Amino acid sequence: MAELILACDFGGTKLSAAVVEADALVDPQATWRGHLRRFSPSGASAQTDIETMLVMARELLGSERPSHIGISFGGPVDYKAGVVRLSHHVPGWQNVPIRQLFTDAFLSPVEVDNDANVAALGEWHFGAGRGVADLLYVTVSTGVGGGWILGGRPYRGATGMAGEIGHTVVDPSGPLCLCGKRGCVERLASGPYMAQDVAEARGLPLAQVSGKLVAEWAEAGEETAVAILERGAKSLGIGLGNAANLLNPSRTVLGGGVTKSGERWWQLVCQTAKETALPEVQFDIVPAQLGDDAPLWGAVALALL
């Protein structure tokens, strides 16, 4: 029987599971043997999310047992202990021993980490980061998160918090962020915050504006949207340039919905990052390749490391 790897992604609002045959991974174009996605309902809790994930996994595996399991979680994770610290989206995730729960359910080795670290691993093994020993992965979406590969190994820091580029401060007198500080990269460059700033500046209800709309309006030349989107791109670029000065990655991979904001956004991010970093600190900035499946492919890489 083929050796199977089970990948699980607790993404906040959606849950995904997939199975791949270990032998298929030698092919760079490897595809899933099976893949399922369900939305987490509005009344969801940690318990219902875990039950849904276990049902999807059993549906994919049938009577077979996975040789390895990798789990990506959209929130802070104690990697060493295999415990989810909490979720900002779904109640009941405080200190959930997810590695133990899945080990008990499938009698297989389990690894779990937060989605940014896992997506960094995915892009490094299977996507835009292949062949690079020192990599920064940054997702710019509802929030801004990051993960490092340094010297050919994932780097998590003393308490697993490395890569939090979203809450590095690029404008100390800037607007207030949910973390309590001012002018964080996430406060200026994430989709929901850009939407909030455009809504406030134009006197629109927040429900009528999204990060995607800000990008569309900017493309059409609407002045407020152009200003907010450009400020976001520059803020992200400063964050990336500062990160490059500190750790000198050879490549930075950008993923997440906001990276679909058009050529002007990309150009501003890259230009500002290069202007912020020292001239000797050279690095590429490239788009992620794995799309929505980055955490799942990363979970496969995590399981096998």
Ligand SMILES: [Zn+2]
């Ligand atoms: Zn912040």
